[in-house]
Amino acid sequence: MNVKLIKTETDYQNALSRLEVIFDAKSGTPESDEADILGLLIDEYEKKHYPITSPDPIEAIKIRMEEMQLKQTDLIEAIGGKSRVSEVLSRKRKLTVGMIRSLTTKLNLSASLLIGEY
Known part of the structure; x- marks a missing residue:
């Protein structure tokens, strides 16, 4: 097992390639341990270099509407009027x-997600 810290994009690509090879290693084997360690290292590198940000409130609403197969008219009760839904x-x-x-209840979204700037 030759695991090293991921410091560069090349290190990252090499780690991904190696993980792909040993991903299905039998539990308890050196390859399985290596896969676990590589997974942690890759995760840390990705958090630092490829952070995933939360969507803005309006994008979050639109995503949830799509997931729940809702139309704008389905939000009238929560937002107040067809034109107001469109404006929001x-x-x-x-x-x-x-x-x-109202939207936190109807769409099951956290209020903290909906109070962000947009």
Whole structure:
């Protein structure tokens, strides 16, 4: 087992290639231990160099609407009126506290996700 820290993009690509080879190693073998260690190293490198940011509130609403197969009209009760839903989703109107409360319940999204800037 020749595991080393991932410091460069080349190291990262090499680690991914090696992990692909040993990914299905039998548990308890040196290759399995190497795969576990490589997985941790790759994860840390990706967190630092390829961070995944949360979507902005409007994007989060749109994603959840798609997941739940909802239309804009399905948000009228939570947001208040067809034109208001359209204005919010097109970023022409900010979400109010009342809208955020309703949307957290209707769409099962966290309030902290919906209070972000956009």
